Amino acid sequence: MRRKWVLLVAATTVAVTACSGQGGDGRGEIAAPPSDPAKVSGEITVLTNRTDQISDGTLEKYAAEFRKVYPGVKVKFEGLTDYEGETKIRMNTENYGDVLLIPNSLSLEQYPTFFAPLGKAGELSAKFDYTDHATVDGKVYGLANIGVANGFVYNKAVWAKAGITDWPATPEEFVADLETIKARTGAVPYYTNYKDGWPLTNWTNAIGSPECDPGAYDALAKTGKPWTEGSDLYTIDKLLYTIVDKKLAEPDPTTTNWEDSKARIGTGKVASMWLGSWAISQMRAAAEAAGEDPDDIGFMPFPAQKGGKFCSVLRPDYQYAVNVHSDKKAAARAWIDWYITKSGQAAAEGSISSVKGAPLPDTLKAFSDNDVTTIPQHQKNRAEVNEIDKASEIGITAQDYRQKLVDIARGAADGDMDSYFDELNGKWSEAQQTLGG
């Protein structure tokens, strides 16, 4: 009797483990856009992180518009609040929607395992920006809908009240301006959003801006010490450190609240926050909801100039991909193309469309007025950078190391900026050597 049970349990274990292996059919076949809209049909599931647009019906409206062009295709949305975490787990199965956003933590070389190629790099890069972020062996696996510029979202009224009208041109000037704001207005000069954490990760997206170098991110793979004076990460993290060190940030970073922070900047209780350009429209909405003028919300680039001009890197937002296991690849691809080129979603939200040649949106008018150079952030070495980053357990795209930086700056953890940068450099070069050798 007992032996039988053992056998049964063993058999079940084997069966279950075997099921978790993956079949790979239809791989390598390009999910091409359909030539005749009338011929595509089926129901596709789109995974999205925009749960807000599901609940307010925005996505449903886009789906209805789409149906007018593709009458045979029904689009169903599935919103995930913890998009990164849940999608990654679901990708262990074959059931992760027909269209999905590529999780950030996935490494580039894994794309062909999970997604259907969308076309040749040469053809697609002529039509869309940022295709190099998802290109493996000459094939593109993901298309971004929008690009993101990073900068300081700031409350113009507060800055004007402190007597500052020009954008600061160096990090030192920026810090001096924050000090003036602190002295002349009651506002918190800078809000870190330390508790929610992810806003801190936006600082990494500034890589490239200080030196106006599109290859700054790629250079991380080759350098052993990214936190050395003169490098972008050093400049960026030093600025954050100085802001906190000089008590120009909120008094208790550990109890910050992202949703509240929107209203705070709208009402002028907070003067600035480092975020992506996607945040502008949200902040404007929050200002309006609080009864203030949405035009008070401004956006300025990283305080650094090259040849007398400001510089801002553009990075793609989430990239849309087609599930390699999907049996409605044509419909899925049709949705992606329509959503990016025809839906008008990027313009409606004041985002930078990834379609080549599209003008900067109204929210970034200040950028075009002030002649800010926009450069794409190249990510040819993304796989290597990712690998070093994960092996070193630093996490340049995660919040932890910057939370520690803030802790050190406000005196809540041991050490100082130099000792911490040394530690980070040590971890980085060690990981690089381990992987290289």
Next chain:
Amino acid sequence: MTAVQKTRASAHAVGRRNAPPPESGTGRPRTGRRRRVAVLTPWLFLAAPLTLLVTFTYLPVADMIGYSFTDWDGVSPTRSYVGAENYTDLVTQPARFEVFLVSGFYLAASVVQIALALYFATVLSFDTRFRNLFKGLLFFPYLINGVAVGFVFLYFFQPDGTLDTLLRLIGVDGKHLWLGDPDLANPSLAGVSVWRFMGLNMVLFLGAIQSIPPHLYEAAQLDGANRWQQFRHIIAPSIKPIISLSFILAVSGSLAVFEIPYIMTGGANGTETFVIQTVKLAFQFDKVGLASASAVVLLILILLITWVQRRLIPEERVELS
């Protein structure tokens, strides 16, 4: 197996008692069928819990132990066997175990928690006014979802938040960074854990106390024993097994703290516990193999500590009469 045999024997007896007179030929197969059913009955009852237990506890644990010998990153369909490399990586980096120091705060807090629970359980076991209301109030926090508790206490601990306002009412002034000050952060979080789990301990103690025969108190009262003496000589010795069980749970619980610090601080500001570190290894740095090894090490540590505790405080039967 013994349990099964016993059931089978008794089922057999029942079968015989109910069997029709022996001269009827149909009697035999019926008894046989019944016997077969009787043999299966306990397994049928066990099937549901066993399936759940195996699918949601033992299989994942077996899988996890398997992963701990690989370099799996959590997504890729392939993983290669690396032997005990993850384990050597763990033990050769003492920094990975430094986070256990944080558990010390929770251990200290659980001593406070057990003391408080004992106090309330004792008080409420006597004829206190509104005792059921108080029991409910004290147990209630345990019923609230941990995530909700985390969010409520985030507001509670904000500078100028609920706690500061309350303190000002009783004359203690000043802004405290309850979560921001690295010296206060861990005690604050441990305090939340006391608030949340004290009710559970109290209910356990209360149950044990209520099984003490009332005539013992009466006799003690006749002999002139006061409440403290009653607690010291009747209640405490009678519920000793429950108290020692609580301590075992407290130790393993404080080694595996996760929910409250993860939601409230995300492990920042020196509040990272071993489990938070493990979760980050797995889902932030894609080192599922290493994280599984950490989880196995934690499991072994807890088993070991429990075993040592049981050896130090042997279980003893308490005779209540």
